[in-house]
Amino acid sequence: MPRSTSNDRRVLVIGLGRFGGSLSEELVAHGWEVLGVDNNPRRVQSYADTLTHAVVADTTDDEALRQIGAHEFSRAVVAIGSHLEESILTTSLLVDMGVPNIWAKAVNRRHGRILQQIGAHHVVLPEHDMGERVAHLLSGRMLDYVEIEENFALGKTRAPMEIIGRRLGDSGVRATHGITVVSIKRHGESFTYATADTVPQKGDIIIVAGRTNDVERFAELR
Template sequence: MNYEVLAIDKHPERVQRWSAQLDRVVQADATEDGSLRQLGVAGFGRAVVAIGASVEASVLTVLALVELGVPQVWARATSQKHAKILSSVGAHHVIFPEAETGERVAHLIVSQLLDFVELDDDFAIAAVRVPESLAGRTLLDLRPDDRYGVRVVGLKVPGEHFRSAADDTPLPREGVLVVEGGIDQVHRFARLR
């Protein structure tokens, strides 16, 4: 995405592996605020702490970054207690990538969804195939908000790029829709034939 990236790891084999793919890869101990200061980390707008093997190293690294004044510190947590500690030492964003990916994949496995992003406890955006029974009809005719509890926000005609959905656009046979709404409503809409 054309951002400068500095990767830090204390293991030389990881530094070697990533050196060809990232701007700068440095072997250092990220728990040491002196090392981070020497590397100029305080000048970065964002930091990601993806340490999962050691809760202590993760927490100490977040603490060092916060004390250096990094404006946004994102940290990977491996448990709820780990997340609580990361937040208490100043992490701005705590994520559970394995759990979040697992939930997303579970939605895809048990449904007709092509893609799925949960934005809140009961709100999602998903990509679904145009149900055969709705092909050729317009959103104005179908009124998916009223009938199915979802809003169609985009569509993809075969051979074209995604675009915004308009009320008068016929839904393309074998096309893909981007819908938003409650999780149950999105799943029900995806099951239409």
């Protein structure tokens, strides 16, 4: 019988380096129970008072994984980065155990493809993704940028003069620029949904969605 994930607030995090450690602390702060695992005793000790549980184990060993109850988790994160063999072996063992939701960190796209091929359900490339995000922010006028998937992104920018004082429904931004304004924020207020009747004002911050190139071009408008 498949493990239920709806009410399960437990996560297994393997690898307590910068990414795994930061992720674990954030999960605990949001009310999750985290079992942190690493083969470095000093690293495990440093998280002993922060995480729900922290143990030393060789996660490339099937028996060691079973002893810590890895097969009982519905969610697991393989945050091992620099040791590719350990990352791949650990992920493979979790797949064989039937863990239904496995997230694995990759150091490059080739590593990521291997993790996907052996059965990881989600692959993240934190260094690559952050580098790409910063590059977009440095090279243009966007205030923030998130790529949802390949060639589709959300961009945070200031409303350009072209749409100020006009109903979004009348501005033709989707037809002209290929983007959709999904949210808007006025000075001193919180973000709210944008509708066809929304009229942007000078100084408003907007979030737009669309193909990456379209979002970038729109953010360059003055």
